[in-house]
Amino acid sequence: MSKSYPFIKVQPPGPKAKELLKKDQRYISPSSAKAYPLMVKRANGVMVEDVDGNRYLDFTAGIAVANTGHCHPKVVDAVTRQAKELLHMSGADFYNPLQIELAERLDTICPGPSPKRVFFSNSGAESVEAAIKLVRHHTKRPYLIAFINAFHGRTMGALSLTGSKSIQRKGFAPLLPGVVHVPYAYCYRCAYGLTYPQCNTACVSWIEEELFATYLPAEEVAAVFVEPIQGEGGYIVPPKEFLQGLESLCKRYGIMLVADEVQSGMGRTGKMLAIEHFGVVSDIVCLAKGIASGLPLGATVAGNKIMEWPPGAHASTFGGNPVSCRAALATIDVLQGGLIEHAAKMGSYLLNELKNIHSSHRLIGEVRGKGLMIAVEMVEDKETKKRAREERNRVVEKAFMKGLLLLDCGRSAIRFCPSLTILKKDVDKALAIFDESLTEVEKGVR
Ligand SMILES: Cc1ncc(COP(=O)(O)O)c(C=O)c1O
Numbered sequence: 375m376s377k378s379y380p381f382i383k384v385q386p387p388g389p390k391a392k393e394l395l396k397k398d399q400r401y402i403s404p405s406s407a408k409a410y411p412l413m414v415k416r417a418n419g420v421m422v423e424d425v426d427g428n429r430y431l432d433f434t435a436g437i438a439v440a441n442t443g444h445c446h447p448k449v450v451d452a453v454t455r456q457a458k459e460l461l462h463m464s465g466a467d468f469y470n471p472l473q474i475e476l477a478e479r480l481d482t483i484c485p486g487p488s489p490k491r492v493f494f495s496n497s498g499a500e501s502v503e504a505a506i507k508l509v510r511h512h513t514k515r516p517y518l519i520a521f522i523n524a525f526h527g528r529t530m531g532a533l534s535l536t537g538s539k540s541i542q543r544k545g546f547a548p549l550l551p552g553v554v555h556v557p558y559a560y561c562y563r564c565a566y567g568l569t570y571p572q573c574n575t576a577c578v579s580w581i582e583e584e585l586f587a588t589y590l591p592a593e594e595v596a597a598v599f600v601e602p603i604q605g606e607g608g609y610i611v612p613p614k615e616f617l618q619g620l621e622s623l624c625k626r627y628g629i630m631l632v633a634d635e636v637q638s639g640m641g642r643t644g645k646m647l648a649i650e651h652f653g654v655v656s657d658i659v660c661l662a663k664g665i666a667s668g669l670p671l672g673a674t675v676a677g678n679k680i681m682e683w684p685p686g687a688h689a690s691t692f693g694g695n696p697v698s699c700r701a702a703l704a705t706i707d708v709l710q711g712g713l714i715e716h717a718a719k720m721g722s723y724l725l726n727e728l729k730n731i732h733s734s735h736r737l738i739g740e741v742r743g744k745g746l747m748i749a750v751e752m753v754e755d756k757e758t759k760k761r762a763r764e765e766r767n768r769v770v771e772k773a774f775m776k777g778l779l780l781l782d783c784g785r786s787a788i789r790f791c792p793s794l795t796i797l798k799k800d801v802d803k804a805l806a807i808f809d810e811s812l813t814e815v816e817k818g819v820r
Contacts, residue, residue: 379421380777381804387411388426409781410774415623417444420793420800422779432779433804436815438605438747441664441717442489442708443795449667451695452704454811460696465494466689472699476673477704483646484506485674486655491681494694498636498662499527501672502599505658506531507688509597509630512680517590519581519598519629520689521558523784525606526599527633538607538784554590556581558604559612576621586627591684597630597658598623602648605637607814608784611742617652630680631656636672638745640664641709641794644718644745651744665706671698700735709794717794721745724801731805734756735812737765739786742769746794749787765815772811778804 387395391413413642418441422432435441442449456472465473477492484490497559506532508519520535527533528542534550536542543549557577586592604610624631625751633656638648645651649659657680662672672693695759725748728741739753739762752762752769763786770788773780783789790804 377423380431381429381805382775382777383427384810386424386426386428386775387413388424390425392657394425410771410804412464412774412779419443419445421798429801429808430774430777430779431761431803433514433790434779434781435791435793436668440668441640441794442667442705442713443793445563446667446704446708446795448705448708449701449704451803452473452700453669454698456700458626462692462695463601464691465694466691470694470696470699472696472703473694476694476699476702478659479703480673480675483706484659485647485649486657486677489673491678491679493676493681493688494699495662495672495674495690496588496670496692496695496698497527497672498634498660499529499532499672501636501660501662501674502532502694503529504672504674505597505599505632505660505676506535508674508676508681508683509632510660511683511687513596513628513630515594515596517595518553519590519595520555521600521604522555523558523604523607523610523731524555524601524634525604525637526597526601527636538604541712548802554585556585558600558607558610559616562611563671567747575613575615575619578616578623579767581622586647587743592627592629595627595629597632597634599634600656601634601638602652602654603638603643603744604749605747606783609743609747609789610784611744612652614652614738617649617654621656632658632660634660636660640705641714642745643747644714644721646709646714648744648747665705666698666701666718667708668700668739669695669698671702672807673687674801675687680756680763684796697738713794715744719794720796720798720801721748724748724805725802727805728790731809735809735816736763737812737816743790745792748790748797749783751784751787753786768815769808769811773807773816776807776811778811779808780808 413425422430426568481490484575522537525538526535534553539556633649658676732738737752740751752766754760754762764788770780
């Protein structure tokens with residue numbers, strides 16, 4: 375498909391999209407908050423086409439999933455061949471050679487000593503659920519530490535760790551008992567009144583000096599769940615010292631460190647896993663999203679000695695489905711064939727270009743990120759740093775109308791997470807549309 379993009383043929387949502395939106399309202403659960411009325415028909419590479427024939431430049435990669443680009447030919451070929459051979463024969467009861475092959479690859483991809491073992495599931499939330507059960511089972515301890523602003527999924531266990539938007543938790547209590555939320559680096563409400571860079575390890579010291587001393591017995595904590603770079607919470611990159619401090623805190627008290635790499639993993643940040651940027655080795659890694667280029671797959675990877683649970687302790691009918699495993703193997707081949715280095719290069723280019731336009735836009739408060747996990751924080755005023763949520767939403771909507779797909783993250787940020795295959799010419803197109811949309815919102819153009 376070599377059609378040009380972006381190409382807006384009819385103002386979205388077009389007539390076909392409008393018809394379908396009515397039906398969606400009638401038949402689909404309204405619980406997911408859609409960004410804008412994009413009714414997708416097909417996608418290829420970094421181009422997404424809607425049902426009315428509009429073509430968009432996709433800077434969302436289907437929420438950081440299509441890391442190899444939509445419908446990468448090698449992934450499609452692997453999926454097609456596998457679909458003809460075996461669609462399903464549950465890993466919950468039978469052995470599956472593709473799971474073994476993929477687990478072997480994940481063993482080498484995830485930092486830390488081999489051998490490791492893998493539990494396969496279908497999604498990010500399920501990979502976190504498995505980790506919650508595993509750390510409790512392994513340590514025989516009840517408590518879990520998670521971070522304010524974290525996102526780990528929406529099933530009841532994962533939701534109990536999630537702390538990025540209260541609407542996600544509202545109406546669902548009581549959640550899992552024993553979860554304690556603590557501040558993440560750059561929380562802007564430091565218990566010690568510190569700001570960056572003095573706050574680098576303050577959040578970690580606070581856990582040890584205050585939380586463990588007054589409220590939470592350290593020897594009863596099973597695990598700390600952390601996103602090496604917070605995703606839904608705003609693409610927040612913590613200082614190295616923060617994650618390294620957590621790693622040593624966990625070691626001191628026999629606590630498992632769980633890295634939720636569901637969004638930041640699989641090459642997204644310019645390295646296979648984001649924790650590699652920080653020189654940290656976690657006990658468990660949770661993967662999903664980009665692992666199979668769009669097919670449902672979750673993986674919880676842990677050292678052999680940690681994943682020592684008996685048959686019957688945990689299983690999934692569909693988890694590690696043969697088609698998803700094939701897609702993941704093809705994805706890893708593509709990622710390791712130079713794509714991660716390319717993503718690092720494109721990420722630096724995009725980050726620098728966004729930083730270059732920082733001063734010419736009053737609404738840009740901060741530009742941050744690693745690799746192709748980049749966010750622009752929108753503020754009403756650079757001095758007060760008051761969040762510009764409304765304006766953020768208008769910029770995202772305007773960009774959509776002009777053919778650029780962006781997403782929000784955090785309370786007032788816009789995320790840029792295109793496929794890792796993105797080329798400089800497409801980054802330039804996206805920058806031009808973003809700049810134009812931002813300028814119009816700043817001028818009050820409706
Ligand atoms: C860091 C992180 N963990 C877990 C999840 C949940 O993944 P899923 O939506 O596949 O359940 C997400 C989804 O955005 C995520 O970003």
